[in-house]
Amino acid sequence: MDTEMRRSFPGFFKRKPRRSSVAFKSPKLSKVWKPFNFSVFLMHDNSLTTPSAEEDLLHMQAGLGKRTLTMDGDMTHSEVSSLFEGVFPKLKSISGGWLLYKAAGGNGRRHLSVVPPETEGYTGSSIKSASGGGKTMLYISPLQDKLDMAPLSTDAEEFSRMPKAECKNCKTVMPLQLLALHVAQCRKSECISGDDDDDDDDDDDLECISEAEQEICVTRQNLLQRVLLQWQRQQRGSPINQLKVTFIGEAGIDTGALRKEFLTEMVHGIELKMFEGDSKGKSPIYSVSDLESGFYRTAVEIFAVSLAQGGPPPCFLRSWCFDFISSGELNVTKADVDDVEYASLIERVEAADDVRDLTDEIINCGYTGSLTTNKKDGIIRAIVLHATLRLTPILQQLRSGLKIYDFLEVIERQPLICAPLFVPKQDDDDDTPDADYIMSIIVPDMSVKGSMRHTKETAILNFLQDFLQELQDTGLFVFFFIFIQPSTICCTGFLQGFEEFPAYTSL
Missing domain, CATH: 3.10.20 (Ubiquitin-like (UB roll))
Incomplete structure (x- = not known):
């Protein structure tokens, strides 16, 4: 009906001229640079x-x-x-x-x-x-030159910003990243250069040279528990030596890849089984048996080896735990309590109209003051201190384990440099969804691959990604709901008013 009316009476159904898009251009915002x-x-x-x-x-x-x-x-x-x-x-x-x-x-x-x-x-x-x-x-x-790959001296300008430690054998100060290799070579050269030429001494030299590697041979089943025990039973090897890993029943020679895989699995396993918390950081789980067995010391030795020999950093500790390790000082708040029992007690104290209903649990935390509502802050502080102070023997064991490679000394000297290796980024960092996140959650239902429609849809997706990236780079970022139909990507409505962006005019 509408079509026939337009044909019969074209004068009444003339389309109104489109307004120039120039008048509706949104003003360009000054670019805000974020470091x-x-x-x-x-x-x-x-x-x-x-x-x-x-x-x-x-x-x-x-x-x-x-x-x-x-x-x-x-x-x-x-x-x-x-x-x-x-x-x-x-x-x-x-x-x-x-x-x-x-x-x-x-x-x-x-x-x-x-x-x-x-x-x-x-x-x-x-x-x-x-x-x-x-x-x-x-x-x-x-493009045309080749740079020299010869190892530099330990005091070279290139290493000036790296944390350093001293080799106990030759007293050479060098970057921590190079110390693991140096220790193995330093021990080996010391054994080979012995002055005694007796045959018995030659056998001792061969044994000493073999100690330049720490060998771990283990199955993947119950990996964490078996490695913690085997690590403590090492007689010929030492954590400061180069680590060689063999998985029983699997073929392969460790040229570095198996070691990295092993250290990755161990750091992740230790985090899951021996620490508790959330993405903001984790505290050690209070376990007297693990403490008496020395498992926390063993765990942090594995952390140090991972840092020195190419594995991942244990970047999951609470900041207060790292502060205690680096300085021995304890500075905690209620947000640092990861134990479910004590965290729940703090919430109940905050919500209680009469804290005397929780008398037994509060007294067990060492609080000896009056149990009144206006004393809630003091009660909560007592719970926080009780929950964290009992972890100090574990943290002392962590400090002890970091003494290999003289890593504890490095941490004490340069806590700000070493903190990112142990403490995750906090909430004050910008975690706003970015262009990559928006594109990653889009699940388009595309046309048949190779068709003209598929080509156009791909072009629109590429344009949308460039457009969102430009919004992000200019400091202007908005949330888009992208509706993707079987053969149509309805994103035009979201782009109105942003014609000044180059990606818009290049489509």
Whole structure:
């Protein structure tokens, strides 16, 4: 009916002219720069794949490898170059230019793809976009030069910002990351260079050399309990030696991958079985049997080995636990109580109209004051102290276990540098969903692959991702509800008013 009426009386059904979109353009907001951390890895040549675990260590010894930097502002290319040269002095010697690369997703060795520089070179904005706001590591690759891979001296400029410790054997001070390898070589050279040439002494030398490795041979079944016991029974090896792992019944020679897998599983298993809490941090579970067995000391020795030999950091401790380890001081609040029983008691005290109903439980926590409603703060403080003070023998055992590699001394000297290895990021960090999160929860119902509709839908998805990223980079981020139908992606309505963004006009 409507169609026929338009044909018969076109004068009455003329479409109203569309208003120019220029009048409805939203004003551009001034760009608010938010500082972010990102990781870069300086490679020694123009490789097309990411380095292996063994190559990571060689790069680190040569003053190359991974560094974590902070981008405080939208830097120019020259400022970015100065930032990189500050942590990689060898980068100053490159005369043939360099480019940034990033790796594809997945594990193991991955292919690298170039990050194209802008007209003015690499800027803070381009690095922030390429790294996903610091979530993706970038690789610096020299185009025509090859950097020297010879190990540097321990006092080299490249190691000036790294935490250091002293080798007890030769009294050499060196970066903690290199100390594990040095200790093994230092022991080996000391044994080989003995002055006594007797045959018996030769046998002793061979035995001493074999001690340069700590061997763990274990099944995957009940891994945590068996490793804690076997770790304590080690006679020929020591935690300061290089760790070699064999899983019984599985073929394979440990060249570093098995060790990393083993340490990853152990750190995760210790976190689940011996600590309690949430994503903000965890405290040790109060267990007298584990304390008497020395399992907490063994657990933290595994943490130290993991930190020194390429495993993951135990980044799950409560900040008050780390503060006690680093300084011996106890500073806790009710939010630091992870024990379910005492956390529940604190909640009941706060909600109680008459705290005398909880007299027995309160007195058991060591509170000796009057049980009145206006004394709730003192009662809660007593519960908090009771719940945390009983953990101090466990924390003392953790401190004792960190003495290997002289790691405790390093923590006491540089607590701020070492804290990120043990304490997770807190809630004051920005955890607002970003563009990557929005795209990750979209589950499109696409048309048949290869069809024209599928091609258009893919183009719209790519555009939407670029659009959201631009919103995020400019500090303007809104939540979108994306409705995806069998062959239509209804996102046009969400884009009105944002025509000034380049991605909008390029679709």
